[in-house]
Amino acid sequence: MAGRQDTPKQYDESSFRVLKGLEPVRERPGMYTRTDSPAHIIQEVIDNAADEALAGFAKKIHVTLHLDGSVTVADDGRGIPVGLHPEEGVPVVVLAYTRLHAGGKFDKREGNSAYAFSGGLHGVGVSVTNALSTRIEVEVRREGKIHRIDFADGGETISPVRVEGDCGRQTGTRVRVWPDGKYFESPRVPMNELERLLRSKAVLLSGVAVRLDIEQANGPALSKTWS
Numbered sequence: 001m002a003g004r005q006d007t008p009k010q011y012d013e014s015s016f017r018v019l020k021g022l023e024p025v026r027e028r029p030g031m032y033t034r035t036d037s038p039a040h041i042i043q044e045v046i047d048n049a050a051d052e053a054l055a056g057f058a059k060k061i062h063v064t065l066h067l068d069g070s071v072t073v074a075d076d077g078r079g080i081p082v083g084l085h086p087e088e089g090v091p092v093v094v095l096a097y098t099r100l101h102a103g104g105k106f107d108k109r110e111g112n113s114a115y116a117f118s119g120g121l122h123g124v125g126v127s128v129t130n131a132l133s134t135r136i137e138v139e140v141r142r143e144g145k146i147h148r149i150d151f152a153d154g155g156e157t158i159s160p161v162r163v164e165g166d167c168g169r170q171t172g173t174r175v176r177v178w179p180d181g182k183y184f185e186s187p188r189v190p191m192n193e194l195e196r197l198l199r200s201k202a203v204l205l206s207g208v209a210v211r212l213d214i215e216q217a218n219g220p221a222l223s224k225t226w227s
Contacts, residue, residue, distance in 0.1 A: 022098060022155045025131035029183045032128045037186045038071075038179035039193050041132055044125035045073040045175050050201050052077025053208045058172070061205075063198060064213040064221070069181075069188050074174040079142030082149075082161050091149070091161050093138060097130045098155050126175075130155040132183045139174040141167040154180065195224065202226030 025032050034040040052058035058077035065071055081092040088095060130136050131154050140147040146167045150159040181187030195212065202210040207227070214222040 022100070022127060022131035024100075025128050026154055026183075029128075029132055033132070035184055037184055037188065037190055037193075038132070038177075039189050039197075041129040041179060042071050042073070042177060042189050042194070043197060044129050045071075045177060046197065046201065048080075048126060049073055049075035049077065049173070050205060052173075053205045058208065060209050060211070061198075061201065062211045062213070063194070065189065065191070065194065065215065066176075067215045067217060068178070070176055070178040071189060072174065072176040074172065076170070076172040079140040079147075079171045080138070080173050082140050082142065082147045093140065093147075093149055093161065094158060097126055097136065097138070097151055098158065100127050127155070129177060132180055133177050134180045135178040137176045139164075141170045141172045141174075144168065198224075199226050 029035055033044075046061070046063065049058060049061045052075050053061060055077075058075040060074075060076045062074045063071065064074075080096060083092060084090065085092050085095055130151050133154065134152065136151040136155075138149050138151075140149075144166060145163045146165045147161055148159075148164045149161045151157065179187065179189075191214070198210050198212055202208065203226075209225060209227045211223065211225045214224075216222060
């Protein structure tokens with residue numbers, strides 16, 4: 001008796017799936033970032049801060065490695081815009097963290113780009129970070145106000161942008177990221193790699209103070225500064 005052959009899977013118009021939003025990143029993270037550790041998705045946040053410094057608007061980059069594995073990146077740059085995009089009708093900060101290929105590095109019309117030079121993945125960076133994180137908190141100091149927005153569940157859940165106080169003339173962006181360990185071989189950012197990255201940023205960005213704080217279970221945080 002001839003062996004039974006399995007019925008081939010159906011292949012027709014219904015076989016095609018259209019991935020929307022950040023779904024492509026979660027389905028195939030290796031196409032967008034390294035998956036050995038969250039180092040690269042954290043680097044994308046650091047690169048945004050470094051771009052502000054490279055453009056001459058930030059003098060400090062402060063990174064904190066928290067006990068729970070999350071990472072905070074803060075700078076004293078201009079602060080990411082929080083108002084509505086004129087064409088999309090949603091806050092620019094939401095576009096940056098939820099839309100692939102959206103950013104201040106694309107508009108080259110008559111020199112309109114917010115950055116003459118930039119690093120990172122050029123528009124997919126922090127949206128990839130969001131897609132592969134359980135939570136991201138963004139605080140923006142801009143136009144005299146402290147603005148706050150939170151993302152969760154790989155960017156699927158978004159809080160409204162809200163004002164949490166006044167900041168006077170202070171400006172800058174603070175981002176805390178909780179990488180989702182299920183996408184990475186190791187859930188934590190390698191310390192040596194993080195230090196090497198920040199040291200290289202300090203060399204590139206003359207006059208910019210780059211600081212790393214490492215929280216400790218018992219006692220004050222360990223601090224390292226490069227400038």
